[in-house]
Amino acid sequence: RGERWRQRMAVRRRQRRGPGSGRALLGAVLLCLWWRAAAERVRYAIAEELGRGSLVGPLARDLGLSADELPARKLRLSEEKQYFTVSEENGNLYVNERLDREEMCGESASCSVSFEALVHNPLNVFHVEVSIEDVNDNSPAFRKPILDLEIGEWTLPGARFPLETAQDADVGSNSLLAYQLTKNPSFSLALKESTDGSKQPELVLERALDREKQSSFELVLTALDGGDPVRSGTVQIRVSVTDANDNPPMFSKSVYEARVAENLPAGSVVLRVRATDADAGTNGRVSYSFGNVPDGVLALFVVDSDSGEIRTAGPLDFEEKSKYIFGLEARDGGGLNAHCKVQIDVTDENDNAPEITILSLSSPVPEDAPTGTVVALLKVRDRDSGENGQVSCELSGETPLSIVASSGGSYKVVTASALDREQAAEQRVTVVARDRGRPALWSSTELVLEVSDVNDNAPVFSEAAYSAYVAENNAAGALVVRVQARDADAGANGRVSYWLAGGSAGAAALVSVEARSGALYAQRSLDYEQCREFAVAVRAQDGGAPARSSTATVRVFVLDRNDNAPRVLWPAAAPGEAPGAAPAPFEVVPRSAEAGYLVAKVVAVDADAGRNAWLSYELVQASEPALFRVGLHSGEVRTARAVSERDAAKQRVVAVVKDHGQPALSATATLHVVLAESLQEALPELSERAAGAEAPAAELQFYLVLALALLSALLVLSVALAVLARLRRA
CATH class of the missing domain: 2.60.40.60 (Cadherins)
Incomplete structure (x- = not known):
């Protein structure tokens, strides 16, 4: 023991000679004792009065960290008064300011400085204790000279x-x-x-x-x-x-x-x-x-x-x-x-409230962080002793966080349940530390933890199914309907774009969707008579990775416009007659017919729908206006009175068919009526009508024969002139 004491005294004398020689003999001066206990404690021993920058020990190496890990692990110290500092390059622990054992510890037989070393990614804390050994830097002194x-x-x-x-x-x-x-x-x-x-x-x-x-x-x-x-x-x-x-x-x-x-x-x-x-x-x-x-x-x-x-x-x-x-x-x-x-x-009296120090705070934390993730590391200290210095910590209020006691008065704040940024983008929790004195003293500090977003929500349409109504004959590019979906996520995870995702046969050629706004536009003019309704599926997709999406159905109903005139089916139009005009068939009405006798029925249809296809009939022209009437909605032509001998044998009736569109469209039908008791009696009238109709045909035939004769004569003349010309050359 005496030999070891003399060696230590010799080392301390060489220390006082200057920083140059002290650096050369640093290994002999610094008595670095370290070990890992259950609480992960590292211990060193140094002499007091060492100069700033003197090596204490290879802290990173003793914690099991290599030089390559130091930038990512972010080794730092948590001591309140910075007696020591750690190098970011090699992880060594150095003296940061002059250490005077007598000033720090007074008459105490032992003197040490304890602090925590924090290592991130993952977060961990190590307890470091540096023992300050006495050097003979004070002379005995008397109170009086x-x-x-x-x-x-x-x-x-x-x-x-x-x-x-x-x-x-x-x-x-x-x-x-x-x-x-x-x-x-x-x-x-x-x-x-x-x-x-x-x-x-x-x-x-x-x-x-x-x-x-x-x-x-x-x-x-x-x-x-x-x-x-x-x-x-x-x-x-x-x-x-x-x-x-x-x-x-x-x-x-x-x-x-x-x-x-x-x-x-x-x-x-x-x-x-x-x-x-x-x-x-x-x-x-x-x-x-x-x-x-x-x-x-x-x-x-x-x-x-x-x-x-x-x-x-x-x-x-x-x-x-x-x-x-x-x-x-x-x-x-x-x-x-x-x-x-x-x-x-x-x-001791309970005159010191617990002191809470936030050593580390991991903010923001992703909302999908697993339960038990460490988000904050705290140090709680009470300067009192006994029960007055025994401290318990708790979190106030309802929060998905909990606090777990660690070693050496440290506490970890961890996630107790799943976080949801959409419900709470920020977690504010108060840490309350309370001692066991009587009366108990307490202190508190607030932790503010931001929750970062992950893509855990798909877009949601405002309606599961949309209905749109478009009048036919619309302009190409006209707005049909605008769909909207919202995504509760933030940033790119909440940015929604729209796409067509199928639908009725041929519907993709009729409409298109704008990706950013969700507006559906008509690709071409729609025709009610060809397509009355169709459905398309619109997919809303967010910008997350991987992306999330949802689909809504849009049903488009084409509204009718009055763009089709009524078409007369009977009496059928005769060849060569003007469009819309009815043929001139003959209807035989006995002269003994009374009022209300059904002469004929005009049959017409309209390709439109609704009011545009509602038809009404009206008598607009007749040889004897008082003799006939037509049903407004039925189209039935009946006698308005009894037929008399004075009435002409041939009657001409013209009816107009109108729809109820705005504006209304119409067509006409012409009906020829022969007043006779029987068909035999009506034949002479029919023959005259036929002859009158054949005269124009005979005249046309004459002109055709004449044109053919002229063409034949011109052909014979041309052949004769050709033969004559050949004979003349010969």
Whole structure:
């Protein structure tokens, strides 16, 4: 063990020579101890007072990360005060600022800095602890530069006089180790070990004093520590030889103890010490004062020099220091003194609420993230102790998240159920940390987590089926109907385009759909008489990958327009007659016919539909207008009165057929009526009609024969002229 101690001291001496030599001997200086426990903890040990940039240890390598993984894993530290930094290039841990062990940990025997190392992709946390080892950078120091003692000349040899103790801020072997006194035949130095292990220097009188020979002495007390090199501090002792004060004060206890709660108001009595002196008068009057105590004690406590009451001078904080040990001195009027120890234990009160630190927040998180995905990493700390420092965390409100305790006061916020961006694009959750004190203290912080979209919704049409009505004879490119589908997703996942996806036979040639707007346009003019209705399927597709789609049916009804005139089926039109005119058949009506006799029925049809195809009949011309009438809707031609002998044998009746369109279209029908009792009686009339009809035909035949004769004569003449011409050449 002694050999290892000398080696460590040699390494520390070489460290102080400068950063150049320290870098060369870095492996010997840094005592890096690491291991992986159940909580994934990495430990290192370094000496205090190392310069900025000094290597602590290969953190990335110790965490199992290679240099190639560092950019993607994003290694970083979470410590609140940046004592250390990690290199993004090699993952090594370096000192970021000067570390003073005495400033950081005070009188504590051990000193370390703990923090978390965060690694992403996947997210993980490692606990890192760096132990700060003491170097001998503080010399022993006395509170006063000069110590005055008064010793009576009657004091017998062997008497002991307690001296002021020195304080050394270092710990371990670097702390106070020994005292030395300048040589003097009248005095020597003795060390008295207290119950707490500290050594109290005492001045021992070796021989009787004679004030008449020498009334004062000047000595030097040197305090030495155990560092390498050794550091020291001195105090000058001035001894005055006096008369007659032969009883020093005596404390009732060597150690006074008290327990007080933190946050005690200033001026509160902590305890009272008491010392008595058997002398009388001035030599027996005792006053109290602090011994050589740190400045921190003087800032928190005061002692009444007359009563010995110790009161608080400032606020006590258990979290900063839970125990104070210091010395008190009782001095009589003759200069004799005595010392005692005071130990004050500060008890904890629940005066610190838990502190929540967000170490990492993964936002946004995709809505299809599986249950149990870590979205946030928290650190919760309560500076109190015991139950006052035991913390529980929970999430307030209804949320698809839950919080899971991890090691070392860390908590993970994970998904507890599926996320749905369409229902909530943002998750706001409050983390509440509560301790177990009475009354309990709590704190909270809000986490805002954005949910990113995935293509999990197909477009939805506003209607499952659409109906459109288009009048026939429309212009090509006319708007038929506009369909609309909405997609609850965002961005490209919610951008909808439209396509035709089948339908009735030939329907794809009749309409087209605009991809962006969903508008259906007619490709050509529609004809009600050819196609009265048809259906097409329209598919709405989003821009996701893979894309999602849905289909709606559009049924198009073609509306009729009055674009067809009525067509007369009977009487049928005769060849050569004008369009719309009916033929002239003969109907025989007996002269004995009474009113209402059915003469004939005009039959007509209209290719249109609805009102455009409703037909009505009207008599517009007749040889005897009063003799006939026609049914308005039936088209039946009947006698309006009884036939008389005065009525002409041949009658001509003209009827018009109209539809109910806007405007109305019409056609006419002509009917010839012969008034006769029988067919034989009507034949002469029919023959005259036939002869009259044959005359134009005979005249036409004559002209045809004449034209043929002329053509034959021209042919014979041409042949004769050709023969004559040949004979002439011969």
